[in-house]
C-alpha cells in the first residue's frame with residue numbers, strides 16, 4: 200500500500216495590476232472596502248482557510264511596502280509582470296516544487312467565501328482545474344441588437360484552482376505575446392479538464408468606480424455591544440488623567456499605567472466586542488514597561504484589533520462616576536481626544552458624568568470609576 204503525500208495547496212493572489220478602470224488614486228487593490236484594503240480581505244480569506252498551506256501575493260514593483268501594510272509583514276510577496284498571465288507565471292515559478300495545487304485569485308475580488316474555496320478544492324480531487332461560475336441570468340444582446348442565447352453561458356470568477364504542474368505546462372505552452380483573460384482557458388487549450396463549481400455573488404470583481412459601493416453593499420454587518428468597567432484610587436502626588444486629558448486637581452489616580460480610568464474602561468469595552476480579553480490580557484499590570492505609561496496606546500491597540508477584523512466602531516458611551524473634579528469643563532477635550540485615538544468622528548463619542556450622592560467610595564472621593572459601552576460592526580464573511 201502506498202501512502203500518497205497530502206497535497207500542498209497554495210493560494211496565488213494576483214495584485215500587480217494598475218486598476219486603471221477603477222480610477223482610484225492608488226491601484227484599486229489598496230483602496231478600502233469595509234474599512235480595509237481590498238487585498239487585505241482577500242488575503243485573510245485564504246490565510247484563514249484550513250485547506251490552504253501557503254499564500255503568495257503578487258504585486259507591482261515598488262508596491263511591496265504598501266502590500267505589507269495591507270497583509271502583514273510576514274506575508275510572502277512577489278513582483279508580478281505586465282499582463283495578468285505574466286504575473287501568474289512568475290508566481291508559479293516562485294511557489295516551489297512542494298506545491299501540488301494552486302488557487303489563482305484576483306485581489307480585485309475582495310470577498311472570498313470559504314465555501315467557494317471548499318468547492319474548488321473538492322473538484323480538484325478529480326479534475327485538472329476548477330473554476331467558480333455564476334449562470335448568466337440576463338438576456339444577452341450584441342451591440343447591433345442581435346440576441347445571444349444565454350443557455351449554458353456562465354460568468355467566470357476566481358479563485359480558479361489547478362493541479363500546479365498542469366497550470367505551469369499551460370503557461371509554458373501559451374503562445375508568446377498572446378493575452379489570456381483567465382487561467383482556465385489556458386489549461387483547456389492544453390486539453391486539461393476544468394470543472395465548473397458554483398460561484399458566489401460576493402465574488403463580483405471590482406472593476407469600475409461604482410463597484411466599490413456595490414461591494415460594500417453586499418456585506419452583512421454584525422452589530423456587537425460590550426461593556427467595560429474600571430476603578431482607580433485617588434492619591435496625593437499623582438497626575439489626574441481622564442479620557443486622555445490631563446486635568447488639574449489636588450489628587451490623581453494611581454494604579455496600572457497612568458491610571459486613566461476612562462480609557463481603561465473604554466479599552467475593555469472595545470476588546471469585549473471582539474471577545475479579545477481585557478486590558479490586562481494585552482498589557483499585564485505586572486510588566487514594568489506599562490508603569491506610568493500613557494493609556495492612549497491601549498485604546499489605540501483595541502481599535503487596531505477591531506480594524507484588523509474589518510470592523511468599525513459605531514459608538515462609544517462613557518459614564519464617569521466621581522464627586523470631583525467636575526467633568527463638564529473637560530468633556531469636549533475628552534471627546535476630541537478619544538475620537539482622535541480611535542480615528543472616529545467626535546459625534547460617535549459620548550462622555551457623561553454623575554456623582555454617587557456622596558455614597559460609596561466615589562462619594563467619599565477615595566477613587567473614580569467609569570463604565571463604558573462600545574458598539575462595533577463587524578463584517579460577516581459568508582461561508
Ligand SMILES: Nc1ccn([C@@H]2O[C@H](COP(=O)(O)OP(=O)(O)OP(=O)(O)O)[C@@H](O)[C@H]2O)c(=O)n1
Pocket residue numbers: 213214215216217218219220221228257279280281282283284285286304305306307308404405406
Ligand atoms: N499585470 C497584471 C494585471 C492584472 N493583475 C491582477 O489581475 C486581477 C484582475 O485584473 P483587473 O481587474 O483587470 O485589474 P487591473 O488590470 O488592475 O485593472 P485595469 O484593467 O482596470 O487596469 C487584479 O487583481 C489585478 O491586480 C496582475 O496581477 N498583474
Ligand SMILES: C[C@](O)(CO)[C@H](O)COP(=O)(O)O
Pocket residue numbers: 283305355356357380381382404
Ligand atoms: C480572471 C478573471 O477574473 C475571470 O473572470 C477575469 O478574466 C480577469 O479579467 P481582467 O481583464 O483582468 O479584468
